[in-house]
Amino acid sequence: MLSIYLHIPFCQSKCDYCDFFSVAVPHPRFANYPALLHQHLELAARQPEWQGPVHSVYFGGGTPSLLTASDIAALLNSIDNGFGLATDVEISLEANPGTLSLAQLQGYRAAGVNRLSLGVQTFDNQLLQQLGRRHDAQDSRQAVMLARQAGFANLSLDLMFALPGQTLPALREEIRNYLELAPQHFSCYGLTAEPDTPLGAAVRNSHTTLPDEELYADAFLTLHDALESAGYRHYEIANYAQADFACRHNLVYWQRQPYMGLGAGAHSFCDIDWGQRRATANDLDAYHAALQTNTDPAETLETFNRQTAMAEALYLGLRTRQGVSEEAFRTRFGTGVASAFPSALTELANRLELQDGYWRFRPHDWLLFDRLIQAFF
Numbered sequence: 456m457l458s459i460y461l462h463i464p465f466c467q468s469k470c471d472y473c474d475f476f477s478v479a480v481p482h483p484r485f486a487n488y489p490a491l492l493h494q495h496l497e498l499a500a501r502q503p504e505w506q507g508p509v510h511s512v513y514f515g516g517g518t519p520s521l522l523t524a525s526d527i528a529a530l531l532n533s534i535d536n537g538f539g540l541a542t543d544v545e546i547s548l549e550a551n552p553g554t555l556s557l558a559q560l561q562g563y564r565a566a567g568v569n570r571l572s573l574g575v576q577t578f579d580n581q582l583l584q585q586l587g588r589r590h591d592a593q594d595s596r597q598a599v600m601l602a603r604q605a606g607f608a609n610l611s612l613d614l615m616f617a618l619p620g621q622t623l624p625a626l627r628e629e630i631r632n633y634l635e636l637a638p639q640h641f642s643c644y645g646l647t648a649e650p651d652t653p654l655g656a657a658v659r660n661s662h663t664t665l666p667d668e669e670l671y672a673d674a675f676l677t678l679h680d681a682l683e684s685a686g687y688r689h690y691e692i693a694n695y696a697q698a699d700f701a702c703r704h705n706l707v708y709w710q711r712q713p714y715m716g717l718g719a720g721a722h723s724f725c726d727i728d729w730g731q732r733r734a735t736a737n738d739l740d741a742y743h744a745a746l747q748t749n750t751d752p753a754e755t756l757e758t759f760n761r762q763t764a765m766a767e768a769l770y771l772g773l774r775t776r777q778g779v780s781e782e783a784f785r786t787r788f789g790t791g792v793a794s795a796f797p798s799a800l801t802e803l804a805n806r807l808e809l810q811d812g813y814w815r816f817r818p819h820d821w822l823l824f825d826r827l828i829q830a831f832f
């Protein structure tokens with residue numbers, strides 16, 4: 456079983472908070488990019504470590520909806536030829552409101568995309584502008600309507616919280632707006648001021664203030680309560696889904712299963728020995744140059760040993776509501792979690808619980824995740 460991630464590092468313009476690898480179009484490397492992805496795929500299909508069938512494909516970005524439906528159809532066709540698509544394959548595509556027509560969405564659906572992730576972010580037009588988004592609230596509503604009309608029955612919305620000046624009543628109003636659209640899935644991200652972004656600079660210079668830790672925690676728990684009451688399961692720190700709509704592709708990351716990344720700036724996890732992480736550089740020229748000479752553009756970032764693999768399995772698995780299966784851990788590593796990490800278990804005695812064979816944190820402890828997880832490293 457394999458999952459494939461395709462990184463599309465192009466956007467109409469850069470949002471003020473975003474430090475994901477993407478460049479603004481027009482860009483000289485844009486037109487040829489799908490051809491490079493095909494070449495990358497052909498190269499990967501000859502590597503014995505990547506074995507199909509493929510059970511999830513994710514077009515992420517950047518803005519994958521800058522590619523045409525025929526680009527997407529051709530890439531899916533090549534993936535099918537190279538690896539084989541499972542009959543129930545989940546195929547996700549990230550799309551930005553304000554850039555989508557009905558015909559384009561119908562084209563994606565006909566190409567085989569069956570899950571659409573829309574970057575709504577907020578319904579507050581003033582905040583959208585302040586964050587450097589190109590769309591408004593009405594564009595988001597329209598995008599959801601068109602996606603449904605085009606036949607998408609699995610919609611995810613990106614929601615950002617802890618926005619500048621956002622109070623709890625304002626967040627509750629936001630949540631009401633989101634729930635009216637009744638998507639199957641939400642990804643919820645607290646706004647982070649990444650250092651190398653205009654937002655990072657504005658926060659450093661005190662031109663913008665983000666909510667403090669206490670308000671952040673209240674916002675996280677407000678979201679948790681409201682979305683769970685509306686029937687969405689908080690299945691991972693940042694993700695909520697209706698029954699049967701958890702994102703299969705993302706579960707692969709948290710369960711430490713293999714995935715292959717294609718494109719400049721894409722990451723891969725390869726399941727050889729204790730595992731290996733690889734990445735292609737955030738560099739479109741280097742990506743182009745490597746493929747011109749038929750060279751694998753990916754470099755190995757980390758090769759795991761048993762100890763680092765065990766710690767990573769916990770780091771990833773404890774982000775999920777399901778948690779880490781004691782039995783699966785024992786089968787993989789030949790030891791149980793408690794005997795592998797005795798001092799971490801003592802340190803986390805009141806937080807980490809073993810229930811029905813799974814180790815897990817409670818959702819409100821996820822707020823402390825970055826601190827708590829250090830016990831395993």
Ligand SMILES: C[S@@+](CC[C@H](N)C(=O)[O-])C[C@H]1O[C@@H](n2cnc3c(N)ncnc32)[C@H](O)[C@@H]1O
Nearest residue numbers: 472473475516517518551574613644645646647
């Ligand atoms: C890589 S973006 C791709 C989605 C798509 N390009 C869009 O903007 O609609 C994935 C999501 O990450 C979130 N994100 C990006 N930067 C963030 C930041 N600094 N803080 C919080 N969330 C962020 C946004 O919600 C965004 O929709």
Ligand code: SF4
Nearest residue numbers: 466469470473516517
């Ligand atoms: S948030 Fe999305 S649209 Fe904005 S710059 Fe990042 S990837 Fe591009």
